[in-house]
Amino acid sequence: MASLSILEVKPGIKLSKDVHTPLGGVLLHKGTVLLPRDLDILRAFMVQSVDIDNSLPEGSKAVFSKKKVELDSSVAPTQEIVSTYSTLHDEYDKMIILIKSAQQAAIAADLPIYELRNQLDTMIYHIKDYNLLMFSPRSMNEHDYIYHNSVLCALSSYQLAKWIGLPQKDWMQAAFAGLFHDLGNAKIDPTILYKPQPLTASEIEEMRRHTTYGYQILKNVTAINEGVRLAALQHHEKVDGSGYPLHLDGSKIHVYAKIVGIVDIFHAMTLNRLYRKSQSPYMVLEQIHSEAFGKLDPSIVQTFINKVTEFHNGMIVRLSNEQIGEIVFTDRDHPTRPMVSVSGEIVNLTQQRQLYIEEVLSTK
Template structure:
């Protein structure tokens, strides 16, 4: 779909500001006006004096205009849905902190309406990466994990009620933090050993908030309880391993790491998605589910292909290719058309993604 189309126009209908769509030729074949010339009143008078009856004018392709307007409307609706979800989630977390009880029915409705729409929104990964987040990390993180758990779930073939339950489990995975001392939760410095123990208890607190609700599937509760468990048994709070961990928790664990690293927190700045991919690459053998992680990395790599980044030396480069092994060090093309395999040029670093 070209951005512009060329249409013939009678000279008497030509007005200043129009653009020449094709070269205007004289009787001897000489170019009188080049393509791309913006017409002024003087040039129009000159065309009339040449005795021309018709010239080709360049116009914006209406289908392109419609497509741009569609994208703009989609972006507006996405931001509105996200902000509305965040506002609702803030109320639910505040109610949980105050009354020590989770508004499960309200969370369920949120997960299956606004968040369900966000999960199916075109460009949602781009939106979340570029989002300027407000102060409350836990709220943004809970919402993002819910959305991205649904995205990864679909990539893995999860459908129907299971997918809806996975989205809800992702939304509630950190609800236990609503019962953690706010001073610990928002501490900008490294947590003490005792504070770390308190923080690591939040999956149990979240599970206890859900335990007596008979309307929730056990899968939802286990996703909340086990999302910090690791395949080798090094996680918490129960030191589970391998097959003891529910697949909801395995999916949420991957998304939890990804979103935490691509977010600004009180004690740590966000990193670029390529660094996150590198971390997940190193974690996927032993720590997190290798099969699920491989699907996530492949899809994220596909998504990042064609995006632009800034290298540490200031050059802008486009991602053109990922090999099947290294998802964090792609082949890129610089502004001066130099192709660089970052996997073979370890001294060249990626500073930031500037177009997602």
């Protein structure tokens, strides 16, 4: 362990102690392997030196994952033990590859449902490391947007099902609903699906058919329940009956579809796409909140926003004007617009509406 001047700090160095802000919040945690943006944070808070760990190999902290193994007859066959190293990102990347091949083969062959289930189960094992506002793919080809959207919706649907108090047996099925909600895109003409220009009226109609196509593909798939199939069909329905394809009102929309409808909007707007750059997650949450009045289930939306924006004093954020600051107070009536300390001055985002949080850089 050694103390290193900020002038000598380089990306890849691992911290041996927490770094604190002047207000006492944790700026960067012990064990963090510094990235270029972390150096920007340190400079923004005028940190003079950091304690580094030079006794271990550089690299991120390994997270254990489960792996099924053959056990002797005295042990239950379903027992799983920790045996390999992996991270959420590792399992996420594997899930992207698997859902991509599965979706491309969905029309001509049966879905590899048990393989998908095993990989989904392994990925969900790391759910404690999933922060919806901070997680982003390590690499993303914009043509693969639909696959990233599906895997992110699986993770977020699992969490939201848990947050709204659904029984535990529904959590994994809700994750399946998120994973398969856009499966019908496999039957959409790629020239329409990937068209960078605005769609014509007839092309919009064809795109909307992905909901019924998805239900048809899932109709005979085992290991999923009817709610998963209905989520593929209903995730664009609105509680006021203005959605598609069946113009159902809220009482007739399955809860999985309501969950997926919310997280799909979030990820669709916060991922880079061929025709539109990603938007601030906080601005997207504000839009989702406004849509709760008549379009989305208001109670599920409220739970989603409350849980996602569980800000705590000490969280480090980047504002839309590129300034880096520390959250010092959150008004639960305005969960996306807390007070932020920037260079010793308090910025009240409820009053300065032209500013918003662009990114969470570090959690307490």
